[in-house]
Amino acid sequence: MTNVATTRVREPSRLRRWVSRHSPPYVLSLLGVGWMLLFFLIPLGSGLIVSLETGNPVRGYNLTWNWHIYSQIFVHSDIPYTTFFIRSLIYGGSATIFCILIAYPMAYFIAFRVSERWKSSLLLLVLISFFVSFVIRTDMWAFVLADQGIVITTLRHLHLVGKNFHILGTAGAVIGGDVYNNLAFMVLPIYVALEKIDLRILEAARDLYANTRQVFLRTVLPLSRAGIFAGVLLVFISTVGDPVNSALLGGANTYTIGQAIQDAYLNNQQFNVAAALSTILMAMLGLIMFVYARVFGTENIENLV
Amino acid sequence: MTKGSIGQGAGAGGINPALLRGLTQRRMPRRDFLGVAGKGVGLLSLSAFLASCGIAGSASRDAQRRVDWQTFWAQQKKTDVLDFANWPLYIDTEHGKSESLELFTRATGIKVNYEAVIQNNEPFYATIEPQLAAGESTGYDLAVFTNGWNLTQLIDSNFLVALDHSKLPNFARYASDLVRNPNYDPGNQYSVTWQTGFTGIAYNTKYIDREITSFDDLADPAFSGHVGMMNDNVELGSAALLQMGVNPETSTPKDWVESTKWLKKQRPLVSGYYDQSYIQHLENGDTWITQAWSGDVFQANQSGYPHLKFVVPKEGQIVWHDNMVILRGARNPLSALEWMNFYYTPKIAGIVEDWVNYACPVPDARQYILNVLDDPTVANSPLVFPSPSIDSLSHEYYVYKDYDEYQLWNDTYNPVIES
Numbered sequence: 087m088t089n090v091a092t093t094r095v096r097e098p099s100r101l102r103r104w105v106s107r108h109s110p111p112y113v114l115s116l117l118g119v120g121w122m123l124l125f126f127l128i129p130l131g132s133g134l135i136v137s138l139e140t141g142n143p144v145r146g147y148n149l150t151w152n153w154h155i156y157s158q159i160f161v162h163s164d165i166p167y168t169t170f171f172i173r174s175l176i177y178g179g180s181a182t183i184f185c186i187l188i189a190y191p192m193a194y195f196i197a198f199r200v201s202e203r204w205k206s207s208l209l210l211l212v213l214i215s216f217f218v219s220f221v222i223r224t225d226m227w228a229f230v231l232a233d234q235g236i237v238i239t240t241l242r243h244l245h246l247v248g249k250n251f252h253i254l255g256t257a258g259a260v261i262g263g264d265v266y267n268n269l270a271f272m273v274l275p276i277y278v279a280l281e282k283i284d285l286r287i288l289e290a291a292r293d294l295y296a297n298t299r300q301v302f303l304r305t306v307l308p309l310s311r312a313g314i315f316a317g318v319l320l321v322f323i324s325t326v327g328d329p330v331n332s333a334l335l336g337g338a339n340t341y342t343i344g345q346a347i348q349d350a351y352l353n354n355q356q357f358n359v360a361a362a363l364s365t366i367l368m369a370m371l372g373l374i375m376f377v378y379a380r381v382f383g384t385e386n387i388e389n390l391v
Numbered sequence: 392m393t394k395g396s397i398g399q400g401a402g403a404g405g406i407n408p409a410l411l412r413g414l415t416q417r418r419m420p421r422r423d424f425l426g427v428a429g430k431g432v433g434l435l436s437l438s439a440f441l442a443s444c445g446i447a448g449s450a451s452r453d454a455q456r457r458v459d460w461q462t463f464w465a466q467q468k469k470t471d472v473l474d475f476a477n478w479p480l481y482i483d484t485e486h487g488k489s490e491s492l493e494l495f496t497r498a499t500g501i502k503v504n505y506e507a508v509i510q511n512n513e514p515f516y517a518t519i520e521p522q523l524a525a526g527e528s529t530g531y532d533l534a535v536f537t538n539g540w541n542l543t544q545l546i547d548s549n550f551l552v553a554l555d556h557s558k559l560p561n562f563a564r565y566a567s568d569l570v571r572n573p574n575y576d577p578g579n580q581y582s583v584t585w586q587t588g589f590t591g592i593a594y595n596t597k598y599i600d601r602e603i604t605s606f607d608d609l610a611d612p613a614f615s616g617h618v619g620m621m622n623d624n625v626e627l628g629s630a631a632l633l634q635m636g637v638n639p640e641t642s643t644p645k646d647w648v649e650s651t652k653w654l655k656k657q658r659p660l661v662s663g664y665y666d667q668s669y670i671q672h673l674e675n676g677d678t679w680i681t682q683a684w685s686g687d688v689f690q691a692n693q694s695g696y697p698h699l700k701f702v703v704p705k706e707g708q709i710v711w712h713d714n715m716v717i718l719r720g721a722r723n724p725l726s727a728l729e730w731m732n733f734y735y736t737p738k739i740a741g742i743v744e745d746w747v748n749y750a751c752p753v754p755d756a757r758q759y760i761l762n763v764l765d766d767p768t769v770a771n772s773p774l775v776f777p778s779p780s781i782d783s784l785s786h787e788y789y790v791y792k793d794y795d796e797y798q799l800w801n802d803t804y805n806p807v808i809e810s
Contacts, residue, residue, distance in 0.1 A: 132444075135444050136444075136446065139444070139445060139446065141445070141446070141448065142448065142794045142795070142798070143448055143449055143544070143794060144448045144449050144450045144544065144547070144548070144793065144794045145448040145450060145794075146445055146446055146447045146448030146450075147445050147446040147448070148445040149444045149445060164802065164805070164806040165805055165806050165809045165810075166809075166810065169810075170809070225668070225671075228668070228671065228672075228675075229671065229675060232671075232672070232675030232676060232677050233617075233675060233676040233677045234675050234676030234677075235675060235676075250616065252616070252662075252677070254662075254663075254672075254677055255662050255663050255677070333666070334668065336663070337661075337662050337663040338658065338661045338662060338663050338664060338810075339810070341808070341809055341810065345809075346809060349805075349809070352511075352513040352514055352517060353513055353623075353624065353801070354798065354801045354805070355794070356798070357446060
C-alpha cells in the first residue's frame with residue numbers, strides 16, 4: 087500500500103525535480119532575455135521595418151517592402167553615404183587603436199606599479215571626467231583647440247607650427263575627441279584583466295629565464311587579451327556611430343554616418359532613410375564584431391565579469 | 392534658428408532625448424507587437440501586424456481636428472497657470488527670476504511655469520508631435536517656433552489653436568509692420584512673433600581689414616579655411632539664392648538647383664558648416680567671416696568680442712521670426728493669449744528686449760529702453776531696432792507648400808553640406 091502511494095507521488099516529483107534542476111538558468115536569464123528583447127531585438131526589427139516603408143511625415147509611412155532603398159543609399163544617391171560609412175569606420179578604428187596604446191600603459195601602471203591604497207583613487211581619476219556631460223567637455227575642447235585658443239597660440243609662439251596650422255575641423259581633432267571621450271572604457275576592462283593576473287606567474291616566467299620583454303609579450307599580454315577584447319568592443323561601437331565629436335570638433339570634410347542619421351531623422355524627417363542607415367550600421371558593426379570575436383575572441387572573456 | 396545637430400548641451404548623454412522619445416513613442420507597432428506576441432499567434436497575424444506597421448503621418452486625423460474656433464474661445468474659462476516652453480536665454484533673467492513674468496503674475500494672477508526646453512525646432516517638434524497627433528496635451532500651452540518647415544507643419548496639421556485677435560488689442564496697436572501678416576501665417580491666424588532676427592554676414596575685424604559688403608566675400612580665396620557657413624539647409628540655401636540675386640521668398644526649384652553651383656564652388660574655402668556654435672568659432676578665430684544671426688553678434692559685442700561686426704550684404708539679408716503659438720490640447724489657452732497681449736506693450740517688450748537683444752517686434756519699446764531702462768546701447772542699435780532702410784533689404788524665407796517641396800529643397804542642399 088505504502089509502496090503504491092509513494093510511486094504515485096514519485097512520478098510528478100521526478101518531473102518537478104527535473105524542472106527545478108534544469109530551469110534555474112533559464113529563469114534567471116529571463117530578465118536579461120527580456121531586456122535584450124525589449125531594448126535590442128525589437129528596436130532592431132522595427133528599425134528594419136521602418137526602413138522598408140515609404141511615405142512622408144505628413145501623410146504617414148506605410149510598409150511597402152521597399153528594399154530598393156538600400157541600393158538607393160549606396161548607388162543612386164546625391165549624398166555619398168558610402169564615404170560616410172568608410173570615414174566613420176576609419177575614425178572609429180583609429181580611435182580604438184589610439185585608445186589601446188594610451189590605455190594599456192595606464193592600466194598596467196595602476197594594476198602593477200601602484201600601492202594598493204592609491205589604486206582606487208587613480209581609478210576614480212580615470213572616471214572623474216564623467217562627472218561633466220560629455221557634450222560640454224567636447225565643446226570645451228573646441229574652445230581649447232581653437233585657432234586663437236591656448237594650444238595653437240602657444241605652439242605658434244614657439245614657432246613649432248606655421249601660421250595656417252589648425253587642429254579643429256580636421257580628422258585628427260575628431261579622432262582625438264573620440265579617444266578622449268572613450269578612454270575610460272578601454273582602461274577599465276584592461277585594468278580588470280591585469281589585476282586578475284597572479285603575480286607568481288610572472289615570477290615563474292622570470293625563473294624560466296624570460297627577460298622583461300618576454301615576460302610582457304608571452305605572459306602579461308596574452309593574459310590581458312580579454313580586457314583588450316572587451317575594451318575594443320566598447321570603444322569601437324560607440325565611436326563609429328558617434329555624431330557629437332565630428333559635429334563639435336570636425337569641419338566641412340569630417341561628416342560621419344552618425345551625423346547623417348541624425349540629419350535624416352530630425353531635419354529631413356526621412357524616417358525610412360534614417361532607419362535604413364541605422365540598420366546598415368548595426369549590421370555592419372555586428373558583422374565586424376562577429377568576425378573580430380571569431381578571430382581574436384577568448385574563452386575567458388566571462389572571467390572579466 | 393534651425394540647426395541640425397546637437398545644439399548646445401542638447402544631447403547630453405549621447406542620444407538626444409527628443410530623438411529618443413521620438414523613436415520610442417512615434418512607432419505604434421511596438422505596442423501592437425507586444426499584444427500580438429503575448430497571444431502567441433502565428434504567421435497570419437504576423438503578416439497582419441506587418442501590414443499595420445506604418446507610421447501615422449501628422450495629417451492622419453486631420454478631419455477630427457477641425458474646430459470652430461469661435462465656439463472654442465467662447466467655451467474657455469480663465470485659469471491661473473501658464474505653461475510656457477521657450478529657448479534658452481530668451482527672456483530677461485536676473486538672479487534666476489524674470490521681471491516680465493513677475494509683472495505678468497502680479498497684473499493677472501496667472502502663475503507662469505517657464506521652461507527653457509527648446510534647444511532646436513526639429514527635436515522639440517519631434518518631442519511634442521506624438522501627443523499632438525494623438526490629440527493629447529503636450530503639457531505646454533505656449534511654445535516658440537521659428538518660421539520654417541516645422542511651423543508650417545504645425546499649421547497644416549491643425550496642431551495649433553487659432554488666435555482670438557479680439558483679445559489681442561496690444562498686438563494690433565503696437566506690433567511692428569515686420570511681424571504683421573507674415574507670409575508663413577497670413578493674418579497672424581496662429582502666431583505672433585516673440586523675437587525677430589536677421590541672417591547676414593559677420594566678420595572679425597582683427598583678421599579682415601577691408602570692408603565686407605557682399606555674399607561674394609564669403610567666397611574670397613583670401614579667407615580660405617576660415618569661412619563659416621550654417622549647417623541649416625534653409626539658411627544655407629537662402630544665402631545662396633540672395634547671392635545670385637533671387638529673393639528666396641519667391642524663388643523656384645530651378646533657382647534652388649542653380650544656386651548650389653555657387654555653394655559647391657565655395658565649399659573648398661569653408662572650414663565648417665556649423666550649428667549655433669558658429670558664433671564661438673567666430674569668437675575663437677577659427678572663422679574670420681561667417682553667416683551669422685544679428686542677435687548673436689550683438690551679444691558677442693557686449694561680452695568681450697568688440698571686434699566682430701555684423702553686416703547686411705548688399706544683395707539683401709534674411710529676416711526670420713521666432714513665434715509664440717498655442718499648442719492644441721493646451722490646458723490654459725486664455726492664459727496664453729493673455730500673455731501674448733501683455734507682451735506686446737512697450738514696457739514688457741522693452742524689458743525682454745533689453746536682455747535678449749535680437750530684433751524687437753514692438754518699435755515703441757525703444758523709447759522705454761532709452762528713457763526708463765536708460766540703456767542707449769540697445770535702444771540705438773540698428774540690429775535691435777532696425778531702420779526702415781534695413782527693412783527694405785530684408786527678405787523672408789521661402790514657405791514650403793507641402794512636405795514634397797521641403798524634401799526637394801533638402802535634396803537640393805543636403806549634398807552641399809553632406810559630403
